Amino acid sequence: xxxxxxxxxxxxxxxxxxxxxxxxxxxxxxxxxxxxxxxxxxxxxxxxxxxxxxxxxxxxxxxxxxxxxxxxx
Amino acid sequence: xxxxxxxxxxxxxxxxxxxxxxxxxxxxxxxxxxxxxxxxxxxxxxxxxxxxxxxxxxxxxxxxxxxxxxxxxxxxxxxxxxxxxxxxxxxxxxxxxxxxxxxxxxxxxxxxxxxxxxxxxxxxxxxxxxxxxxxxxxxxxxxxxxxxxxxxxxxxxxxxxxxxxxxxxxxxxxxxxxxxxxxxxxxxxxxxxxxxxxxxxxxxxxxxxxxxxxxxxxxxxxxxxxxxxxxxxxxxxxxxxxxxxxxxxxxxxxxxxxxxxxxxxxxxxxxxxxxxxxxxxxxxxxxxxxxxxxxxxxxxxxxxxxxxxxxxxxxxxxxxxxxxxxxxxxxxxxxxxxxxxxxxxxxxxxxxxxxxxxxxxxxxxxxxxxxxxxxxxxxxxxxxxxxxxxxxxxxxxxxxxxxxxxxxxxxxxxxxxxxxxxxxxxxxxxxxxxxxxxxxxxxxxxxxxxxxxxxxxxxxxxxxxxxxxxxxxxxxxxxxxxxxxxxxxxxxxxxxxxxxxxxxxxxxxxxxxxxxxxx
Numbered sequence: 001x002x003x004x005x006x007x008x009x010x011x012x013x014x015x016x017x018x019x020x021x022x023x024x025x026x027x028x029x030x031x032x033x034x035x036x037x038x039x040x041x042x043x044x045x046x047x048x049x050x051x052x053x054x055x056x057x058x059x060x061x062x063x064x065x066x067x068x069x070x071x072x073x
Numbered sequence: 074x075x076x077x078x079x080x081x082x083x084x085x086x087x088x089x090x091x092x093x094x095x096x097x098x099x100x101x102x103x104x105x106x107x108x109x110x111x112x113x114x115x116x117x118x119x120x121x122x123x124x125x126x127x128x129x130x131x132x133x134x135x136x137x138x139x140x141x142x143x144x145x146x147x148x149x150x151x152x153x154x155x156x157x158x159x160x161x162x163x164x165x166x167x168x169x170x171x172x173x174x175x176x177x178x179x180x181x182x183x184x185x186x187x188x189x190x191x192x193x194x195x196x197x198x199x200x201x202x203x204x205x206x207x208x209x210x211x212x213x214x215x216x217x218x219x220x221x222x223x224x225x226x227x228x229x230x231x232x233x234x235x236x237x238x239x240x241x242x243x244x245x246x247x248x249x250x251x252x253x254x255x256x257x258x259x260x261x262x263x264x265x266x267x268x269x270x271x272x273x274x275x276x277x278x279x280x281x282x283x284x285x286x287x288x289x290x291x292x293x294x295x296x297x298x299x300x301x302x303x304x305x306x307x308x309x310x311x312x313x314x315x316x317x318x319x320x321x322x323x324x325x326x327x328x329x330x331x332x333x334x335x336x337x338x339x340x341x342x343x344x345x346x347x348x349x350x351x352x353x354x355x356x357x358x359x360x361x362x363x364x365x366x367x368x369x370x371x372x373x374x375x376x377x378x379x380x381x382x383x384x385x386x387x388x389x390x391x392x393x394x395x396x397x398x399x400x401x402x403x404x405x406x407x408x409x410x411x412x413x414x415x416x417x418x419x420x421x422x423x424x425x426x427x428x429x430x431x432x433x434x435x436x437x438x439x440x441x442x443x444x445x446x447x448x449x450x451x452x453x454x455x456x457x458x459x460x461x462x463x464x465x466x467x468x469x470x471x472x473x474x475x476x477x478x479x480x481x482x483x484x485x486x487x488x489x490x491x492x493x494x495x496x497x498x499x500x501x502x503x504x505x506x507x508x509x510x511x512x513x514x515x516x517x518x519x520x521x522x523x524x525x526x527x528x529x530x531x532x533x534x535x536x537x538x539x540x541x542x543x544x545x546x547x548x549x550x551x552x553x554x555x556x557x558x559x560x561x562x563x564x565x566x567x568x569x570x571x572x573x574x575x576x577x578x579x580x581x582x583x584x585x586x587x588x589x590x591x592x
Contacts, residue, residue, distance in 0.1 A: 010196070018192025025191075028140035031567055038560060039144055043151065047553045050154035051543050052162055063240035064421070066162045070240075070540055071418045073077075073450075 079547035081538050084156040087554040091148045092524070093517055094561045098142025100516050103217060103264055104271015104306070105135045106210040110203075111298050117203045126584055127291045131275065133575055136191060141568035143183075146220075148557065156550055160531050160541035165241035167233050167250060168223050175219035182212035214264050218256075221263055225256035227532050228523070229324045235443050237420050237436055242535075255324065258316045259523075265309035266516055269478055272303025273512040276485050278576055280505025283497040285580035293496060296489045304482040311475060315370070321526075322371035322379070323393050325533060328526035330382045331459045332468040333357075333367055338381035338389075342367040347469065350462040355383070357465070382461070386454045401445070403454035406534075410449025413442035447530060450540045459528040467521035474515035481508055 019025075052062045109131050116124035150172070153161040161168070189197055189205035197205070226232075232249030233242040244250060276299050279292035321329045329335075334350045334357040335342070344366025348357040365375040372379070372395040380389050380397075388402035401409070416438035423431035439446075451457055481504070488495045495501060527533060531541040578584070 014192050014196050015188060017196070018188065025136065027571055028136060031564070032140050032143060035560075035564065036144060039147060039151075043148070043553070043556070047549075047556065048151035048155045051158040051545070053154070059239070062162060063238070066159050066240045067237075067417065067421050069159050069544065070163075071414055071421065073540065 076547055077539065077542070080156075080545060080550060081542050083547050083550040083554055084152070084542050085538060087156065087550060087557065088149065088152055089524075090554065090557060090561070091145070091152065092520065094565070095142070095145045095149065096517060096520055097513065097565070098138055098145060099217065100263075100267035100270040101138045101274055102135070102142060102213050103267030104269065104302070105131060105138065105274065106206075106213050106271075107268055108271050108275055108299055108302055109135055110207045110210040111302065112295075113203050113206045115298070117199055123290060123294065127294050130288075130291065130575075130579060130584060131295065132191070134278070134572055137568060137572050137575065139187075141564055141571075145561075145564075155553075156543055156545060157531070157541050158543040160536060163241055163536055163541070164227075164532065165239070165243055167226055167230075167242055167244045170244065170247070171219040171223040171226075171250075175216050178212065178219070179216045182209065182216070186212065214267075217264055217267075218260050221259045222251055222253070222256040224523075225253050225259050226250055227530075228259075228527055229253055229255040229320075230532050230535060235439065235446075237417060237439055238424075242532075255320055258313055258320055262310060262313035262317055262519075265306045265313060266519065268306030269303050269310055269482075270512045270516050272299040272306060273478065273481065273508050275299035276303070276481070277505040277509040280496075280502045281576060282579045284499060284502035286497065287581065287583055288579050289497060291579075291584065293489055293493065296485055296496070300482055300486040300489060303478070304486065307475065307479045307482055311479070314472075314475070318370045319373065322391065325527055326380055326390055327382065327385050327457065328459065328464070328522075329371060330380065330385060331461045331464040331526050332522060334461055334465040335367070335379065335381040336383050338379045338384045340368070340378045341365045341376050342371075342379040344370055345469070347473075348465075350465045352461050382458055386457075403448070403457055406445040406448040406457075407451055407454065409442045409445040410447060410451070412449075413439055413446045414449040416442060443535075445534060447532070447535045447537050447540070450537050451529070456529060456537075459526050464522060464526040467518040467525065471515050471518040471522060474511050474518070478508070478512060478515065 019029075052065065056062045056065055109128055112124060112128040112131065115121075116128055186205040186208045189202060190209055193202055193205065230242070231253050232244060232246035234245045235241075236243045250256075275295050279295045279299070282288050283292040318329070321332075330338070333345055334348065336355040341364070343362035343364055345357055346361045346363060348360030348362075350357050367379050368377045369375050371377070372391070374395060377395055378391065378397045380391060384390075386403045388400050388405070390398060390400050392398055416435045420432060420435035420439060423429075423435055448457070488501065529537040529539065531538055
């Protein structure tokens with residue numbers, strides 16, 4: 001148990017010290033965070049709905065919708 | 074109908090924009106990770122501080138590229154769900170499984186070994202650090218493998234059966250999908266071309282640094298490593314490119330014909346080096362060609378027949394063994410495709426009516442005609458011809474640039490080993506800097522050949538773009554297209570700006586202080 005705790009602490013320290021000592025990395029993390037926010041929050045929620053998931057409740061409904069699209073378009 | 078064409082066009086443009094931007098980062102990640110791993114191996118064996126300095130410099134540029142490129146690929150998956158919902162449902166788990174494996178692999182690799190690589194210099198043993206760096210290099214390539222398996226399946230759909238009840242293709246043989254010869258070849262071609270791109274980037278940046286007279290030894294050492302990796306990369310890329318040509322001749326002959334602007338094929342077919350495509354006149358003008366070159370390329374037989382676009386439309390093709398056969402014309406394929414679609418309509422009606430006998434009969438007809446299911450969506454045989462000029466020019470640029478890059482690697486190695494005084498000259502800087510856009514355009518051109526050349530198909534012969542696209546409005550796709558264009562342009566500007574600043578530091582002062590975690 002003690003060894004596990006010590007290993008987890010070491011892993012945590014790796015990340016904490018790493019982030020603390022970054023220079024160029026701070027700019028990069030800022031870019032990553034802005035990008036992830038734009039992609040996963042703004043774009044995903046407001047601009048990129050999963051059409052079949054949002055418009056139909058079951059897989060069978062989705063399958064029939066695609067069948068209609070492919071046979072009646 | 075007009076709106077459908079616009080939706081298809083804008084959705085394709087958006088996908089192309091996203092894929093092109095994503096591919097700006099990926100090959101550099103692949104190539105640079107290998108170069109860094111080799112440099113760290115040299116450092117591990119020599120414990121030389123100059124190699125530690127060199128490797129940390131490239132690791133910083135690697136980190137910048139990685140940060141700007143990370144998650145750009147996820148947008149492609151958003152687009153599948155919104156713009157290509159018919160496609161994403163229709164391909165089912167065949168496409169989803171490799172992408173899920175890629176996602177898991179990328180996540181675990183990035184969360185662990187990247188962290189050790191960048192933060193772990195004083196936290197882990199040198200051997201463990203070296204292993205982490207190699208695992209990152211191997212991991213990014215393995216990550217690419219699953220994406221390329223998914224892409225190869227679209228070009229050469231194998232290991233699946235269409236299940237009309239689920240309205241999707243169901244994987245029947247995972248190994249046929251995972252070990253498809255198209256996937257394996259594509260993997261080697263894409264990954265080794267990434268080595269070349271990484272190498273040219275290192276050579277180009279090293280030339281810039283050397284020309285300013287600072288960190289000259291670091292620049293020379295970097296070119297030595299990059300030159301050998303780039304040379305190995307371009308040789309493998311050419312070898313796998315040859316394999317690709319043979320495969321394309323068998324599984325996507327229309328793409329090969331478009332790559333060469335070949336309308337009427339012949340035995341002992343010439344390979345065009347340069348020329349101007351006239352799509353209206355259906356010929357290539359002012360061409361300079363290598364006699365019998367295309368026959369050699371496609372079939373490894375100088376006197377073999379290579380079908381052109383018109384031959385293929387009439388049903389003349391070559392078998393997997395390279396024999397010329399008279400197969401199904403494209404007009405007949407359209408009829409077969411329509412029969413498959415009618416069977417699907419009958420299936421849906423029988424399903425609604427609960428008529429089991431009719432259901433089984435319709436399912437059997439779907440199965441019999443499914444091979445050409447997608448042709449039923451085409452208005453005429455000509456609709457199965459990809460944009461010839463764009464495919465032709467992209468292919469020829471790729472080949473010519475590939476030849477140039479092969480020479481560049483040889484010259485770079487010759488200079489750095491035999492004529493080192495040529496290295497820090499203005500000419501070397503100009504060649505080095507100009508080669509950077511050449512390799513990137515070459516790499517993107519390869520994807521243009523692969524993707525534009527297979528139009529109109531999202532899944533070869535099964536689903537064209539016009540059927541794959543969602544029932545959305547053109548305006549909504551236009552809006553997100555421009556949003557992406559703005560975000561991507563800003564990200565690219567940020568990356569180039571941060572990278573240029575880091576490179577500039579190496580041109581104005583000697584890099585001597587090595588502060589372990591400052592990345």
